[in-house]
Amino acid sequence: MRMNYITFYCFSPQPRGRAFHAAFRTSCSALLLLSLLVIPSLAQRQRPKILQPQHHQYAGRLLLIPRDGRPISWKLPRMIARIADYEILYPPREMLGDATTAMDADRVIAWAKNQNLSQLNGVIVALDALTEKADAVKTSERLDLINWLRQRAPDLPIYGFAEQANDAISKLVFDDLWLEPNANQAAYLLVARLLNRIHQRPPKVMLTLSNAEDPAIIKTIVNQVATVGGQVIKNGRADLLLFVHTPETDPAKLAVFIETLAKTVAAGYYVSLADVSGNREPLIAALRERKQLDLLQAYAASRAPEQALSKVLAQGAVRLIAAKVLRPGLEVEQLRRAERAQIELMLVRYLEDWAYAGNIRPRVEQYLREQLKADPNQLGETTEAAEAYANAELKLIAEEIFRTQFRYNLHSVMLGNGMRADFQVELLQRFKARFPLQRTSELELDVSIHLPLLIGMSQFLRR
Numbered sequence: 092m093r094m095n096y097i098t099f100y101c102f103s104p105q106p107r108g109r110a111f112h113a114a115f116r117t118s119c120s121a122l123l124l125l126s127l128l129v130i131p132s133l134a135q136r137q138r139p140k141i142l143q144p145q146h147h148q149y150a151g152r153l154l155l156i157p158r159d160g161r162p163i164s165w166k167l168p169r170m171i172a173r174i175a176d177y178e179i180l181y182p183p184r185e186m187l188g189d190a191t192t193a194m195d196a197d198r199v200i201a202w203a204k205n206q207n208l209s210q211l212n213g214v215i216v217a218l219d220a221l222t223e224k225a226d227a228v229k230t231s232e233r234l235d236l237i238n239w240l241r242q243r244a245p246d247l248p249i250y251g252f253a254e255q256a257n258d259a260i261s262k263l264v265f266d267d268l269w270l271e272p273n274a275n276q277a278a279y280l281l282v283a284r285l286l287n288r289i290h291q292r293p294p295k296v297m298l299t300l301s302n303a304e305d306p307a308i309i310k311t312i313v314n315q316v317a318t319v320g321g322q323v324i325k326n327g328r329a330d331l332l333l334f335v336h337t338p339e340t341d342p343a344k345l346a347v348f349i350e351t352l353a354k355t356v357a358a359g360y361y362v363s364l365a366d367v368s369g370n371r372e373p374l375i376a377a378l379r380e381r382k383q384l385d386l387l388q389a390y391a392a393s394r395a396p397e398q399a400l401s402k403v404l405a406q407g408a409v410r411l412i413a414a415k416v417l418r419p420g421l422e423v424e425q426l427r428r429a430e431r432a433q434i435e436l437m438l439v440r441y442l443e444d445w446a447y448a449g450n451i452r453p454r455v456e457q458y459l460r461e462q463l464k465a466d467p468n469q470l471g472e473t474t475e476a477a478e479a480y481a482n483a484e485l486k487l488i489a490e491e492i493f494r495t496q497f498r499y500n501l502h503s504v505m506l507g508n509g510m511r512a513d514f515q516v517e518l519l520q521r522f523k524a525r526f527p528l529q530r531t532s533e534l535e536l537d538v539s540i541h542l543p544l545l546i547g548m549s550q551f552l553r554r
Contacts, residue, residue, distance in 0.1 A: 160187035173432035287320035419507030
């Protein structure tokens with residue numbers, strides 16, 4: 092039985108020795124850019140009170156009005172929040188729109204007003220979704236939800252996001268307002284940002300790039316780190332070591348990068364990996380060979396740097412909150428939920444960003460075009476057949492990855508009283524792939540694992 096002790100609660104990611112220290116340095120020319128980038132800070136209201144968790148209840152709750160019904164808009168924010176044992180309340184999916192249908196905003200507002208505000212730690216609202224296809228009068232009426240929330244819960248943090256400001260939005264008061272043309276990343280980034288504000292745990296991030304001479308990617312990293320409430324540091328004591336596989340990395344540099352990554356993960360450091368190179372296979376192969384997939388704290392891959400980096404940084408920041416802030420005050424059942432959420436999200440990321448995006452999606456789309464004469468962007472009546480094909484392909488990889496990389500691993504969490512809770516990964520209980528919006532570009536994975544507490548293991552391991 093292979094036992095992995097995740098020491099995220101006690102290590103100091105200071106490099107060990109000169110040789111190890113050198114591996115984490117980026118080039119001077121690249122790092123100079125960090126000091127030139129100015130990230131505007133937003134005024135913060137008084138820190139909200141943290142609700143004391145009750146027996147077996149979640150550590151906290153957030154209310155989310157997402158941009159639409161796509162998994163990236165509601166499901167990913169929810170999975171990230173659960174890593175810190177926060178539950179996200181969101182409107183029923185039949186009220187949410189998609190790329191072709193607007194949200195049923197009036198029903199969503201009625202739903203929001205029916206929630207118990209006293210049980211919430213914060214609110215995140217997609218403002219564009221509430222006002223889509225509405226005239227000026229209707230826009231003002233719908234956005235009055237923000238004033239309604241302010242009046243009934245003055246201390247409740249309210250975060251909003253939109254593609255751009257308008258007169259109606261400018262009249263409202265937010266604790267944070269994020270204006271960004273690409274709203275795909277907003278919800279889960281703001282989840283991390285809000286939790287960092289609540290718990291006052293801004294992450295310090297140190298970079299290792301496979302090709303350090305990439306100022307555009309460094310600028311993106313600095314912006315994304317600032318968005319989740321953290322900062323990039325050049326040296327000293329870091330919370331998170333972010334490895335980034337960048338485009339145009341030559342074979343020699345890639346070999347050094349892979350070896351450094353593997354050694355750093357094996358040493359027990361808090362490591363996250365973003366692959367924006369367009370070639371996911373080398374890193375995944377190296378990690379699989381060393382059986383290290385379960386030892387990363389976050390992973391994402393995409394040709395678009397903003398997508399991969401935002402997912403990695405949001406997950407990594409929330410994982411830090413769970414490990415370094417919430418752990419002493421959580422009950423064992425809450426810790427188990429948080430640890431299970433982490434493992435399930437890691438599985439989803441590997442399966443979506445590596446297995447599906449790199450290998451299986453092209454085969455699904457080829458099958459649709461050649462065998463079913465169907466359009467991958469408009470599945471229609473072929474949705475069920477497409478899901479069956481994707482499930483058959485993905486489930487084989489999911490079971491193999493789980494069996495070789497996760498099963499029987501031990502996740503040990505130090506409790507506030509000095510005792511240790513030991514959780515063992517046992518079963519992949521549920522796996523299902525769906526195309527809820529009837530197009531292959533929007534994959535939704537349902538993954539569930541069994542993570543029991545090993546009774547008596549703490550006493551046994553101390554002998």
